[in-house]
Amino acid sequence: EIVLTQSPGTLSLSPGERATLSCRASQSVSSSSLVWYQHKPGQAPRLLIYGASSRATGIPDRFSGSGSGTDFTLTISRLEPEDFAVYYCQQFGSSPPYTFGQGTKLDIK
């Protein structure tokens, strides 16, 4: 089973700042398999990035994904108030289990 480790666990930043979230896999993952979601309390998770770097429909261009192999990054170029949430990476490989990272909580500083 592929284990995804996200860092940091919590990131405290102010609106307007840049956020860099990391997702590290225990073994090499195809870039097409790496997905990022945003999750706010009481809401359904929201797809942000698929295939490591492709933005989902309607996602603002301040969100970008990059990486390959075992190291992947979600970057939010300039934080808006609505961006403060928990972010999860997921590996959606050719066979299950389709594991998630433990999440990074993005807090308002």
Added chain:
Amino acid sequence: QVQLVESGGGVVQPGGSLRLSCAASGFTFSGFGMHWVRQAPGKGLEWVAFIRYDGSKKYSADSVKGRFTISRDNSKNTLYLQMNSLRGDDTAVYYCAKGFCSGGGCCYDYWGQGTLVTVSS
């Protein structure tokens, strides 16, 4: 628009059973694989189970294998999760999620709002 509406959650005693449903609308349900994902209180997301678009293949996480069964009724546009031998660590919000695969990879492009299952005596 795509809608996924879960139901069937509630409070159940350890060892008990529950069946969750997910009513789908706004897309061709029979054309997509479907998943269940859960989130225990204060924890992250955990993939639970997957069923292919036609029901021909099913997979589940080791943590629920032999206790939970995923199924679907394409004539009713509904996904199910039969949960037996429930334990305290099954307490979670259960989400159904629509799988989507393209040349760029696979993901969950739509999620339901979730239904809470509490296992407690």
